[in-house]
Amino acid sequence: MKLGIAVERFLGNEEFVIKPLPKSIEGNKLLLGTTIDYEGNVVIVLNPEYFKM
Structure with missing residues (x-):
């Protein structure tokens, strides 16, 4: 399964x-x-480990 997330912009850290x-x-x-x-x-907060390929 492939999944994409669109990000309009990063606001900073x-x-x-x-x-x-x-x-x-x-x-x-x-x-x-x-x-x-x-x-x-x-x-x-999304889990970045879930999105690893």
């Missing part, structure tokens, strides 16, 4: 803390966890 996924979806290999951005929005 930031350090952030990744919180673990809730128990109900922790077995999902595509998702790594969640974090909160500088505006207070919850952001889902």
